[in-house]
Amino acid sequence: MFEVGDYVIYGGEGVCEVEDICTLDFKDLDKNTLYYVLTPIYRKKTVIYAKAEGAKTFMRRVITKDEAENLINGITSIDTLSISEGENRKEIYKDVLHSYKCQEWIRLIKTLYLRNKERLDQGKDKLKLEEDYLKLSEEYLHGELSVALDMKKEDIRGYILRKVNSMEKQVVQK
Structure with missing residues (x-):
């Protein structure tokens, strides 16, 4: 309770x-x-x-501060969603979003980000479905992380990017 x-x-x-x-x-x-x-x-x-x-x-x-930090520190090792051709993307996105699990939201965000990037690299437009679910999953994730980390919600994206970039630089230097 x-x-x-x-x-x-x-x-x-x-x-x-x-x-x-x-x-x-x-x-x-x-x-x-x-x-x-x-x-x-x-x-x-x-x-x-x-x-x-x-x-x-x-x-x-809501997850704890330690859980939030561990989650962010593990972002690079979180896989994207594996969606086969012909599967109903909207239903998969909705199910992941409604799992209410931060790690699953990250999987969805990474999947949608990379899908949008791939489309743009091919000269295609982003799809509204992907944009909508990307926005929703970021909203959920950033809202929870802002409370767990005691930060402003609008600062979460930058915080995550700085941490991920720092981790990637450490890997390159090794």
Whole structure:
């Protein structure tokens, strides 16, 4: 069970803070059921009521600072997605996005980035599907990492790039 002040990933909302844990006195609700009162940290005027037990929407604790640093330090060893010709890319992208796992979001980001780069190198335009899922996966990942690392969300991309570039330089120097 989460506690007041905890940060959680709540489905497609991304990072939310647990503001309260209470029962609700609404017409058709069981008065004995506990609910989390969640505030999405990037949409402050929104309030979400989520069952503390038996909720259908995915919810998990935000990763720790150490887990975030380890994840970033391991980015270069995370493989891209393997998608066969004829597979439904949209369904695969959606499933990966809704796994709500940072490592899977990185796999998706790397896959989409490289796919877009390959298309541009061939003189083709980027595909809207890839652009949309790239934006969503970065939004989820950067939102969670910003809380875990206590950084501004808009600084996360640069932070990751600096760390990855530093790791690549170390490999080249060896």
